Every structure is written in structure tokens, then in C-alpha cells.
Amino acid sequence: MEESVNNDTKIEMVDKIREGLGIQNQSDASQVSPLVLAYIGDAVYEVLVRTKIISESGAQVNQLHRMSTTLVKAHAQAEIVKILSLTEEENRVYKRGRNAKSFTMAKNATMADYRNATGFEALIGYLYMSGQTDRMLQLVCEGIKKYKETIGK
Numbered sequence: 001m002e003e004s005v006n007n008d009t010k011i012e013m014v015d016k017i018r019e020g021l022g023i024q025n026q027s028d029a030s031q032v033s034p035l036v037l038a039y040i041g042d043a044v045y046e047v048l049v050r051t052k053i054i055s056e057s058g059a060q061v062n063q064l065h066r067m068s069t070t071l072v073k074a075h076a077q078a079e080i081v082k083i084l085s086l087t088e089e090e091n092r093v094y095k096r097g098r099n100a101k102s103f104t105m106a107k108n109a110t111m112a113d114y115r116n117a118t119g120f121e122a123l124i125g126y127l128y129m130s131g132q133t134d135r136m137l138q139l140v141c142e143g144i145k146k147y148k149e150t151i152g153k
Contacts, residue, residue: 014131029129030093034100034122037093041125046072048140071144074109078116079150080143081123090123090139097122 049071098119127136
């Protein structure tokens with residue numbers, strides 16, 4: 001998850017996915033509901049975490065699963081978002097997601113952690129949908145690294 005591709009020849013991940021799925025119109029990510037952004041952001045974040053875990057470990061699948069769940073649970077996401085330095089725009093998206101009224105909650109999370117995690121997922125979804133994959137990857141890698149340092153792993 002490093003920036004090793006020349007920006008002139010790089011095809012953004014989102015554009016490649018849209019093309020592959022035959023999606024014609026590109027929605028303005030800032031106009032998408034924060035809960036919809038969190039919905040896609042949750043999936044994207046999990047794929048990024050699993051990819052990172054696999055690249056760093058030759059562990060068996062059950063161990064990979066335990067390592068990834070440590071990073072994708074609401075408490076970890078809530079802590080990660082506190083660690084990150086966000087731009088004004090990113091902070092605005094995060095707050096929209098955090099303040100969105102969701103009718104569900106994670107089983108093993110406090111309401112505060114769940115809301116902060118929803119904000120984080122909305123931010124990841126927004127960056128993904130708006131094609132800001134370099135920034136998305138930067139935040140995820142930085143957040144995971146700093147979070148691991150705080151928990152001593």
C-alpha cells in the first residue's frame with residue numbers, strides 16, 4: 001500500500017472498478033448519504049486491512065482473521081480516527097458520518113466508539129468514492145501503524 005505507481009499512468013482503483021462493472025455515471029461523493037459512505041467504507045477498510053495483514057504475515061487463516069478483527073472492530077477504528085491528522089474537508093466528512101442517525105449498533109462496542117467508527121468508515125467511503133485512493137491508503141496505513149504502536153503490537 002505504498003505510492004509506487006507514477007501518477008501519469010495510474011488508473012484510479014475506483015475508475016477501474018466502475019469500468020469493470022459497466023457503471024456509467026459517477027456520483028458526487030459529497031452528495032452521498034453518510035451512512036451509505038460508511039457502508040462502502042466498512043467494506044473497503046476491511047479489504048485494505050486484510051490485504052495488509054496478509055502481506056505482513058504468513059500465518060494461518062484463523063490467525064489472519066484474529067489479526068484483522070483487532071483492526072476492524074469499532075473500538076480500533078474509533079482510536080485510529082483520533083490518531084489521524086485530517087484536513088478540514090476530511091474532518092467535515094468524518095463528523096457527518098459520526099453524527100448520522102443509525103438504527104443499529106455493533107454488538108461489542110460503546111455508542112461513542114460505534115459513532116466514531118461510523119465516522120471513520122464514512123471518511124474511508126468518501127475517499128474511495130471520490131477517487132482519493134492515495135490519501136485513503138495514507139490514512140489507513142498511518143492509522144494502523146500508530147494504533148499498533150499504542151497497543152504494543
